[in-house]
Amino acid sequence: MRGSGIGQGGGPLVRLRRRCGWEHNELRRRIDRVQRLIGLGLLLLLIGLAPPLALWAGTWSYQAGSGAERAERAHRHQVVATVVSTGGIGSSGDRYIHETVQAQWPGADGSIRTGTLPSWKKAEVGAHRTIWIDAKGEPTVRPRPHSRTITDAAYAATAAVLGVATPVLLAYVLVRRRCDRHRDALWEADWARMDAAGQR
Incomplete structure (x- = not known):
């Protein structure tokens, strides 16, 4: 039916949220909520660290490049x-x-x-x-052109963001794998209980 949402995958953000285990669902287990909290914490850590580090790296690179510009213009x-x-x-x-x-x-x-x-x-x-x-x-x-200084500053800021995002993403992947193993064990235990109940 139109508007029912049944069979609709949602947009890219919805699918990403579902894949990461961040959407609200009453059927989720405790391990799912733990994973969601850890993922949210890592996301907040990334948001808190990436911007200041990118600003610091970009500023440092820009200042170093500007100094090189002045030195080369003075001696060339x-x-x-x-x-x-x-x-x-x-x-x-x-x-x-x-x-x-x-x-x-x-x-x-x-x-x-x-x-x-x-x-x-x-x-x-x-x-x-x-x-x-x-x-x-x-x-x-x-002498060094100013455009190169700006480009190097942008590269430095991007590298800082990637430097922070990579270990955060790796940490979440490890957490996700650990949670998946725990979920599989829970499912196996549930199936074993159902089989035992059926035999009785």
Whole structure:
């Protein structure tokens, strides 16, 4: 019949609650109520620990990333490199060979540095390209972007939540298995009593 609820499985939350043994049912035994209380306690523990730990981990990661941003921006600078010769070959392993160019650029102290840079399309003698250099005047990568700091903070917060949720979930699985074994034993005892009563 429509609206009777018979044969209806309910929504995903209802099915999850039933699977976890948290729904109210007059036919449930004491072991079922114990499991439900333990599950509720573990859920409250997770809710109480996960948010503050995620906030702490995300904040710590964000502050560390922001410090790295400031340090790299303070010691890395953009300069213009000028190609002085082309056709150089630099190898990286036995199979991968990268074409390079010889270039000059001003160091942090103003002196002219000469070195090898990866080639780029239409790189000819006299061509210019902006590069990043460190405090020693050596070519380096661009400073850490702020987007990476935000991403790392999000990863840290997620890892904190998973770090708390994993042992809590494992504890509930162990409790569930222990309760299932106890329930099976109770069912066996009930069937044995029914068989004995039937024989009498």
